[in-house]
Amino acid sequence: MKPTVDLLIEDIGRLVPGKTAPLEGASVAIDSGKIQAVGPARKLAGLFHPEQVIDASGKLLTPGFVDSHTHLVFGGERSNEFIQRCAGADYEQIAATGGGIRASVRMTREATLDQLIEEARPRLQRMVASGSTTIEIKSGYGLDLETELRLLRAIRQLGSECPAEIVPTFMGAHEIPDEWRDSRQEYIRILCEEMIPAVAEEGLAEFCDIFCERGVFDPDESLRILRAGVEHGLKPKIHADEMAASGGSLVAAEVGAVSADHLMEITAEGIEALSGANVVATLLPGTTFYLRKPGYAPARSLIEAGLEVAIATDRNPGSCTIESMLFIMGLSVMQMGMTPLEAFRAATHAGAKALAREDLCGSIEQGKRADLILWDVPDEEVLIHEFANEVPRTVWTSGQFVSDLLPGINSPVDEPDQGV
Numbered sequence: 001m002k003p004t005v006d007l008l009i010e011d012i013g014r015l016v017p018g019k020t021a022p023l024e025g026a027s028v029a030i031d032s033g034k035i036q037a038v039g040p041a042r043k044l045a046g047l048f049h050p051e052q053v054i055d056a057s058g059k060l061l062t063p064g065f066v067d068s069h070t071h072l073v074f075g076g077e078r079s080n081e082f083i084q085r086c087a088g089a090d091y092e093q094i095a096a097t098g099g100g101i102r103a104s105v106r107m108t109r110e111a112t113l114d115q116l117i118e119e120a121r122p123r124l125q126r127m128v129a130s131g132s133t134t135i136e137i138k139s140g141y142g143l144d145l146e147t148e149l150r151l152l153r154a155i156r157q158l159g160s161e162c163p164a165e166i167v168p169t170f171m172g173a174h175e176i177p178d179e180w181r182d183s184r185q186e187y188i189r190i191l192c193e194e195m196i197p198a199v200a201e202e203g204l205a206e207f208c209d210i211f212c213e214r215g216v217f218d219p220d221e222s223l224r225i226l227r228a229g230v231e232h233g234l235k236p237k238i239h240a241d242e243m244a245a246s247g248g249s250l251v252a253a254e255v256g257a258v259s260a261d262h263l264m265e266i267t268a269e270g271i272e273a274l275s276g277a278n279v280v281a282t283l284l285p286g287t288t289f290y291l292r293k294p295g296y297a298p299a300r301s302l303i304e305a306g307l308e309v310a311i312a313t314d315r316n317p318g319s320c321t322i323e324s325m326l327f328i329m330g331l332s333v334m335q336m337g338m339t340p341l342e343a344f345r346a347a348t349h350a351g352a353k354a355l356a357r358e359d360l361c362g363s364i365e366q367g368k369r370a371d372l373i374l375w376d377v378p379d380e381e382v383l384i385h386e387f388a389n390e391v392p393r394t395v396w397t398s399g400q401f402v403s404d405l406l407p408g409i410n411s412p413v414d415e416p417d418q419g420v
């Protein structure tokens with residue numbers, strides 16, 4: 001007798017597995033939230049007895065997106081800065097007059113746990129509906145122990161109610177808070193000796209991230225803080241070489257970071273260092289676009305150097321509000337010269353690698369979590385061409401329809417709020 005499976009997605013027009021070459025006319029069998037088998041449609045039809053069958057002929061099936069870099073939970077909003085930038089101000093000018101991250105810190109410190117959760121929930125719902133099935137979220141708008149813990153608890157609560165997997169990152173080293181501007185060494189001591197141990201003790205984060213940048217944390221400070229994280233079991237990540245070549249890539253290699261992110265100003269030396277240390281290069285073209293900067297990260301040089309290149313939204317309150325990974329893929333192809341298949345790998349398998357989860361998700365392979373997107377287009381080229389328009393036909397997380405889990409999506413405005 002044939003074994004029963006929960007679902008068979010059959011006769012898929014085109015399947016982009018994320019890591020390996022595309023397949024035509026394949027089927028995917030799903031059981032208990034995992035991918036049971038991927039193979040030629042006729043072969044799978046003979047192997048399994050499915051409880052449910054979905055005909056995917058003429059359609060594109062891809063892995064769910066892995067958005068490996070977001071700052072999704074914060075207090076208040078900063079549309080005023082966007083309008084100022086559009087009128088000619090630049091990010092560093094705005095930051096110097098108390099705007100930027102510091103403005104979000106003031107508003108976040110005033111927000112309650114419930115406010116943080118409620119304001120982030122619709123953002124998260126939209127991301128899941130647009131196909132993101134694994135989403136990293138960083139703290140970093142508290143910059144004191146109490147508010148950083150509140151942000152991480154909000155992230156934990158959102159994760160417990162969300163159909164996507166939420167991966168928490170501690171980023172107390174996002175900026176030097178105003179009260180420690182004249183004694184930054186003391187803030188670094190608090191980060192290493194008080195905040196990191198408290199976060200680790202409560203099990204609130206998996207990664208520790210830092211903004212290594214001119215005027216924020218220098219390479220020596222970054223090394224010290226990331227090493228304190230490692231000592232407490234937090235895997236290192238770093239915001240590197242974004243506004244200037246500040247040595248962040250070298251720090252990433254030295255500390256064995258899982259990923260180095262931004263890299264708009266990375267040097268040849270930096271590329272060599274990342275490559276030698278097997279660090280994922282995570283590019284965030286939505287931020288370059290949003291900040292109206294001329295120079296996108298050198299994706300082609302990074303790919304040609306053999307690096308695993310990931311892309312992510314960097315969704316945050318100021319420098320990028322884009323939530324759609326498909327939009328980020330479109331920018332990657334348009335502005336960084338990636339091919340549609342490279343962009344897919346970057347948004348799925350490489351994103352999973354940037355979160356140390358490539359054995360769990362990010363590709364359509366036997367044994368991986370059944371996080372999938374079905375698109376009403378024949379292939380990835382048509383999809384990328386329509387990057388500003390297309391929305392998934394169906395999203396599955398762990399083999400379950402997101403539309404069943406997110407009944408609030410597309411509901412009338414007067415319907416009561418639903419959990420994510």
Ligand SMILES: [Zn+2]
Nearest residue numbers: 069071239314
């Ligand atoms: Zn960031």
